[in-house]
Amino acid sequence: MALMAQRLRSSLPHLHGLLRSGCLSTQGSTLQRIVPGPSVTNSEFSRNYASASAPKETKVKVPVVLFGGSGNYASALYISAVKANALDKVESELLALVEASKGSPTFSQFIKDLSVPTKTRVKAIEEICAHAKFADVTKNFLLILAQNGRLKYMESIAKRLLELTMAHKGxxxxxxxxxxxxxxxxxxxxxxxxxxxxxxxxxxxxxxxxxxxxxxxxxxxxxxxxxxxxxxxxxxxxxxxxxxxxxxxxx
The missing domain is CATH 3.30.429 (Macrophage Migration Inhibitory Factor)
Incomplete structure (x- = not known):
């Protein structure tokens, strides 16, 4: 993990190359079929996530109603990003991380492998967010995915978030x-x-x-x-x- 921290940089343009370097290592990892964990309802996730990243008093409505697990996560992220006035930054950071992960088989395996201890996943995400200078909204969101073992849904969530941001911008x-x-x-x-x-x-x-x-x-x-x-x-x-x-x- 220390090696990963040394190789990370403080700006997004370098993120793709950093993840390609394969400095993240999984413990006892094998590419296996991952069985999704318990579903998280939109109300549960919105309540837990919004309390960690944005004021409760601001009311925000999603421009498009999305369904399914990824839709629920994307909707909650959208609401928190709008409340924090950081929608563009959050969108670009999440999409940048998704694109960077595609170039790193090691990182891609890392986020899918549920045998990796939760503490290891959380620590890795904390270091990535710190060195890439991600917004607090993005960081808190990724930490929740890491804690819940749902980092593997990051790409599908990013696609649903893009639907919301496009609708938001007309x-x-x-x-x-x-x-x-x-x-x-x-x-x-x-x-x-x-x-x-x-x-x-x-x-x-x-x-x-x-x-x-x-x-x-x-x-x-x-x-x-x-x-x-x-x-x-x-x-x-x-x-x-x-x-x-x-x-x-x-x-």
Missing amino acids: EVKAIVTTVIPLPPEEEKELKETLQDIIGHGKKVKLEQKIDPSILGGLMVEFGQKVFDMSIKTRARQMERFLRDPINFDNL
């Missing part, structure tokens, strides 16, 4: 899938088109995905709609058209 996510990255001018044009569709008051947040299997063209997932203009889909449509019998009476 952002609408649009995913565009292409064979190669869109040129900047085409990306800008697509974003402006989608912005015209949703109108004022909300902002389009465009995410690009690369998928060679669509062969060409593009697919846009926007809200509950999917605009499929890929060559793969067009080819399938043409194939079905050619299979249908031709009615010469209509020619």
Whole structure:
């Protein structure tokens, strides 16, 4: 653990490299199936967590109702972050830690392995938060996950938190899938088109995905709609058209 503390740095940009270094070691760890512990209700978690990180008198409502364990945790974190006026910082810190953990098999195994003593998990999180200078809200939240053996749900919680922060900011996510990255001018044009569709008051947040299997063209997932203009889909449509019998009476 001392070695881990020596390698940690005081800023987020270095976190990815630090976790990649594999300085965290698990005790008697094996990659095994992890059975989730008892569920935590939204009211229980909100009460315990909010009391440790934010004033009780401030009332905050979540912009989107989320369900499930990860949704409950994300909602409680959102409320506490808003109360502390630290939503952007908490979001960026949690997402940074999630991305950094993906580059470290050792750390990824560490947060999943329930054979690691609770004290060891808590100590590791305390040192990471201290050296990365995480906000108190982020630190308290991660410590609760460590204590409850739920660090393995960190990524799913971060995704649900992102849903809440986007709704809070009035952002609408649009995913565009292409064979190669869109040129900047085409990306800008697509974003402006989608912005015209949703109108004022909300902002389009465009995410690009690369998928060679669509062969060409593009697919846009926007809200509950999917605009499929890929060559793969067009080819399938043409194939079905050619299979249908031709009615010469209509020619």
